[in-house]
Amino acid sequence: MTERSSAVRIGPVVFDNPVFLASGPAGYGLEYADLIDLTRLGAVVTKTITLQPRPGNTGRRLWETRGGLLNSVGLENVGAEIFLTEKLPSLIDGDVRLIVSIAAEGWEEFRQLLEMVAARPEIEAVEINLSCPNVERGGMEIGADPGRIEHYVKHAKDVLGERAVLAKLTPNVRDVARLALAAEGAGADGITAINTVVGMEMDAESGRPIFEMVRAGLSGPAILPIALVAVWKISRTVDIPIVGVGGISSIEDATKFFRAGASAIQIGTAIFYDHGLPERIIEAFEHSGIPKPFEKKDG
Amino acid sequence: MTERSSAVRIGPVVFDNPVFLASGPAGYGLEYADLIDLTRLGAVVTKTITLQPRPGNTGRRLWETRGGLLNSVGLENVGAEIFLTEKLPSLIDGDVRLIVSIAAEGWEEFRQLLEMVAARPEIEAVEINLSCPNVERGGMEIGADPGRIEHYVKHAKDVLGERAVLAKLTPNVRDVARLALAAEGAGADGITAINTVVGMEMDAESGRPIFEMVRAGLSGPAILPIALVAVWKISRTVDIPIVGVGGISSIEDATKFFRAGASAIQIGTAIFYDHGLPERIIEAFEHSGIPKPFEKKDG
Amino acid sequence: MSARAKGSFLVSVLRNDPLTPSSSILVLDRPEGFPDAQPGQFISVRLTDTLEPLLRRPYSIMDLTADTLSLLVKVIGRGSALLASQKPGASLDVIGPLGGTSFPYPASGKVVFVAGGTGLAPFIFAARSWRSGDARPEIHLLYGAEAKDELFLELIAGEFTGAHLATIDGSEGYCGDVVRLCEKLLAKGELPVDHLYSCGPRGMVRALVRQVGSRFAEHLTSLEAIMACGVGACRGCTVPVWEGERMVNKAVCSDGTVFAANAVAWEEWKE
Amino acid sequence: MSARAKGSFLVSVLRNDPLTPSSSILVLDRPEGFPDAQPGQFISVRLTDTLEPLLRRPYSIMDLTADTLSLLVKVIGRGSALLASQKPGASLDVIGPLGGTSFPYPASGKVVFVAGGTGLAPFIFAARSWRSGDARPEIHLLYGAEAKDELFLELIAGEFTGAHLATIDGSEGYCGDVVRLCEKLLAKGELPVDHLYSCGPRGMVRALVRQVGSRFAEHLTSLEAIMACGVGACRGCTVPVWEGERMVNKAVCSDGTVFAANAVAWEEWKE
C-alpha cells in the first residue's frame, strides 16, 4: 500500500486518513452505516469488547450538561464471541478499517480475550481501554497505575505481534504523560487520549444523583481543553503517535489537536448531533493537508 | 449573633448565608461594588494574596471555550501589604464579610504571609489556595501532595488560632478526597472545592497555543459535573463543611451542590455574565430554605 | 416490522400551528427520499448549531403524507422550546425514520389505544394511515391528561371509532386517570379485548400493565427514553426487558420503540 | 477623567440600521438612570441567556444622547453576530458605562483622530458631544480600512473639520495604510501636532507610535483586549504599561480604555 498524503502510520499499520470514530458512541459502526460512509473513515474504533457479554449499568445512562454529555453506559457489549462471529465479519466484508477496543476486569480475563483476538488475523489494530470510569472494576484502578499499564500493554504486544496496539488513557489523574510513558516503554504503538472525565449530576428537584452509580463520564465540547492539554503533554513526553479525542465538533477543533501534537483524531459525542463531521474533516484535510504540529520540542 | 435559618458555620465563624463570591473573578470585591450589594453576600473570598505583589502572567489571559472560560491570570495581586492597608479597610468599613485567600510559593513565604494576616484581628477567615494551576511554583506541586497540604494547613491553624481556615483544593488529581482528608486531619475548618481544571487552547489558524504558559485554568458551566463529583466524594470522606464551587450559573445549579453535600457555595465565572445571580440565590434560599443534602452516608 | 433504511435530511417548516398554550403541530415538508414509516417510529431533530443544547431530540411521527411530515411538539425544556418556536421557512436537520419496531395493523381488526399527553402522536399516525387502507380497523381511543387545556381535542376529532377522554381535574370527560377509565369501560364491556396499544408517561403504562393488561390478548407499548444516537449504537436509551428468564437491556431507539408491555421489567427500570 | 458610577440596565433596541454588509448601527433606548459617559468609555452586553457564548462583549459608546445610546457593531464571530441580529423591540442586558479613562477635550482646541475599522466609534461620540458644547474643537479625522465597503462613510459625513480616508486596496481615498497617510499629511504640514488620539487594530496603533508618535505633543490611544468582568476585577484584560522604569499590568477595562500610547510596552504586549 502506498501511503497517501493524508495517511497515518501507527506502529505497523497504515490508515488512509487520520480521522477515526471513537470507541462507544458509534457502537460497532454498523448502526451508523446508513448515515456515515464507514469506508471513508481512517478507522472505526469499536465499542469496547469484554470477554463475556456485559449488560451495562442499570438506571439512567445519559444526561446532557452545559456543553457536554455524561454517560453511564458501563461497557455494555455483546462479548468477544458474538463480536467476533457476528459483528466483525460484516465490518471486514464491508471494507471498514477497524481498531478493536478491548477491556478486562482482571489479568486472566485480559489474557483470554487477547488470545481470541490474536486468533483473528483480520484484526489489524487493538485499542486497550485502560480508562473507563463507568465500571466498578477494570477501569480506573488499572488505568491510573503506570505499573499495571506497562504489564497489560507488554502482554498485549507479546500476544498480538505485528498488530498495532494503542493504549487509551484516562485524564482523571495528576499526570497523564506518566501513564503514556509507561505504555510507550511497554511497547505500545500509539496512545489514545482521552477517555471521559469523571463527573456527576444531581437532580436538583428530587435531590438524588442522576446516575445509579453516581459518577459518570463527561464527554463533548466541554472537555476539549482538557483533552487538548493531555495530547500536548503526552506529545512532549513520548515519541509514538498520539490519537487525540475529546470534544471535537468542527474542522477547527480537529486542527487544534494536530497542532497540539496528535497524529490522528477520534470523534465521539459529536456524531450524535453531526454525523457528517468525520467525512467533512477528511475532505478538508484532503484538500489542505493535515495540519502541522506546533514545533514539538519547545513546549 | 443568633444564627439565621440560612446561616452557615465554618469552624468558629458563622456567615449569614451560604453564598460567597469565589476567589479571583470578583477581584477584591470592591470592583463589583456598583453592581453587587456585597453586604448581602455570605462572604466575599478575595483574590488570592501573596506576600509580594505579583504582576501575573504575560500574554493573553482569557479565552472562551464551549461552556467554559480558560484563564491564565497567574495570581496577579497587589501583595499582602497593599491589600491589608488599602483594600481590607474599605471592605471592613463597608460591612463586607470576608474570607481572605492566600497562597505562597514556599514555606518561608507562607510563614511570613500568615504572620501578617494573623496581626489583623478583623480577618475572621482565610482560604488557603492550594491549587492554582496558573503559576510555575506554589500551585499544583503543593496542592497535589497530601503531606504538604497537611503541613501548610496545620501551620495556618497554629498561627491563626480561632480564625476559620479553609483549604481550597485542585481537581487535577486522581483522588481529591484524599487531599481533603489530609486537610481535615491537619485541622482545617472547611474545604473549598474546586479550583479550575487544567486545560489549554490552540489557535487553529496560527497553530500556536493561545496562552504563553500553554496551560490555563478552565472554569464555568463546563466544569460543573467535575466540581459536583468532587464535592460528593469529599462530603463522603470528611466531616467538616464543604464549600462547593465550579460552574454554578443558576439557582438550580446551586441547589445541586447542596444536594451533593456542600454547606456553602461560591460563584466565580457566572458573575461575568450574571452578576445578579448571587443575590438571586440568596433570596431563593431565604424563601425556601437551604436545600438539604442527599442522605450523606449512602454514597 | 423490520427497520427500513434511515437517512439524514434537511426539512423545511411549512406550518407551525399552536394547539394548546404549551404545544403546537409542526408541519414539515417531506423531503425527497424520506422513506415511508410506521406508527411508533420517530425522527431525531437537531435544534441549533450553537451546541446548546447539544443533542438531537426524538419526536414521534404524528403524520406522514406524500408531501408532509408532522410532529406534535410540547414545550417542556430548552430543546422543545426551540423546536416549538420554529417559523415557516426555517429548515431543520433531522434523521429518520428511526425505530426498529412499530404498532402493527391489528390482526383482529379491533384495537384499544391508550394515550397520555403527547403519547397521542403515534396513534394519530396509526389512525390516519390505517384509515387510508382497504380495511378500516375499529379503534377505541382512551386519552388522558391533567386538564382539558392539555388535551389535543382538535387532533382527535373524527379520527377514531370512539374516543373516551379523562382528565385528572375533571375539566373534560372522565374525572380521573385514563387507566381507571379503561377499567371502567372494560367492566361495562364497552371495549374489544384483543389488542391494547399504549403510549404515554411511564407511570401510566406501568399502571395499565398492572391493572388491565391481563384483560387483553396483547399489550404493545411505545416507550420513551433519553436518547443520544437514536440508532442503537450508543446504548444510552436502554430499558430492561425479560427474554424468558433472562433480563436483557434493549435499546428503545432501535429495538423499540414498540415493546410487548408485559416483557418490560418495570420494577428494574429505574430512572 | 474619573470613573463614574456604573450600573446594570435592560435596554430596548430602537433601531438596527445596516451600515455595510458586515456591520450595523444599533440604536438603543437610553434607560432611566444611565449615567453620562465620555468618548472611549464602553458598555458590556450580554448576548444570550443560553450561555453560548458565555461572556458579555464590550462595545464602545458611539453616541449617547438624552434618549439614545448607539453602538457600531461589526460582525466578526458568534457574539457580534448575535448582537448585529437584534431586532427593534428586543431587550439587551448591559452594564456600563465602563472604562476609567477617556479621551479628554483637547486642551489646544485642535486634535487629530486616527481610526481603523470600528475604532471609529469613540471618535463619532467625541465629535458629536464636543460639538454640542460651547467650544468647537478642530478635528482632523484620518480613517482607514481594507476597502471602501468597510469604511463607514455615512457616519463621518459632516462630523469633522476634515476627513482623510485611506484604503489598503485603494478603492477609496489614499491607497495604503492610515499611518502612512498620517506621515504624508504631516510632511505637508496639513495637520495640527499637539494631540493625536487613536483607536484601531493593535498593529495600526503600534505603527503610529513608531512612525509618527514623536511628532505630536501627546498621543492617547483607546485599547482593546478580551474582557470578562469589564470592571477591573478579574485582571483578564491587562496590557503592560511603563511606569517610569517599572512595567506594570494595567486593566484595559478600568485603567483604560485610554492610555498614553508611548507608555504602552508594545514589545512586551503579546497576544
Ligand SMILES: Cc1cc2nc3c(=O)[nH]c(=O)nc-3n(C[C@H](O)[C@H](O)[C@H](O)COP(=O)(O)OP(=O)(O)OC[C@H]3O[C@@H](n4cnc5c(N)ncnc54)[C@H](O)[C@@H]3O)c2cc1C
Ligand atoms: C421515541 C420518542 C418519541 C417522542 N415523541 C414526542 C412527541 O411526539 N412529542 C413531544 O412533545 N415529545 C416527544 N418526545 C419527548 C421529547 O423528546 C422530549 O420532550 C424532549 O426531548 C425534551 O427536550 P427539552 O430540551 O425540551 O427538555 P430538557 O430541558 O432537556 O429536559 C427535560 C426532560 O426531557 C427529557 N429529555 C431530555 N433530553 C432528551 C433526549 N435526548 N431524548 C429523550 N428525552 C429527553 C428528560 O426526561 C428531561 O428530564 C419523545 C421522546 C422519545 C424518546
Ligand SMILES: Cc1cc2nc3c(=O)[nH]c(=O)nc-3n(C[C@H](O)[C@H](O)[C@H](O)COP(=O)(O)OP(=O)(O)OC[C@H]3O[C@@H](n4cnc5c(N)ncnc54)[C@H](O)[C@@H]3O)c2cc1C
Ligand atoms: C473596549 C472595547 C471596545 C470595543 N468596541 C467595539 C465597537 O465599538 N464595535 C465593534 O464592532 N467592536 C468593538 N469591540 C470589539 C468587540 O468586543 C469584539 O468584536 C467582540 O467581542 C467579538 O465577539 P465575537 O463573539 O463576535 O467574536 P469571537 O468569535 O468570540 O472571537 C473573535 C475574536 O474577538 C475577540 N474577542 C472575543 N471575546 C472577546 C471579549 N470578551 N472581549 C473582547 N474581545 C473579544 C478575540 O480577539 C477573538 O479572537 C470592542 C472591544 C473592546 C475591548
Ligand SMILES: Cc1cc2nc3c(=O)[nH]c(=O)nc-3n(C[C@H](O)[C@H](O)[C@H](O)COP(=O)(O)O)c2cc1C
Ligand atoms: C455513550 C458513550 C460511550 C462510550 N463508550 C466507550 C467505550 O466503550 N470505550 C472507550 O474506550 N471509550 C468510550 N467512550 C469514550 C469515547 O470514546 C471518548 O473517549 C470520549 O467520549 C471523549 O470524546 P468525545 O468528546 O468526542 O466524545 C464512550 C463515550 C460515550 C459518550
Ligand SMILES: Cc1cc2nc3c(=O)[nH]c(=O)nc-3n(C[C@H](O)[C@H](O)[C@H](O)COP(=O)(O)O)c2cc1C
Ligand atoms: C479569572 C479567574 C481568576 C481566578 N483567580 C483565582 C484566585 O486568585 N484564587 C483562587 O483560589 N481561585 C481563582 N480562580 C478560581 C475560582 O475561584 C473558582 O475556583 C473556579 O473559577 C471555578 O468556579 P467557577 O466555575 O464558578 O468560576 C479564578 C478563576 C477565574 C475565572
Ligand code: FES
Ligand atoms: S439512543 Fe443510542 S442506543 Fe438508543
Ligand code: FES
Ligand atoms: S475585564 Fe476583568 S479586569 Fe478587565
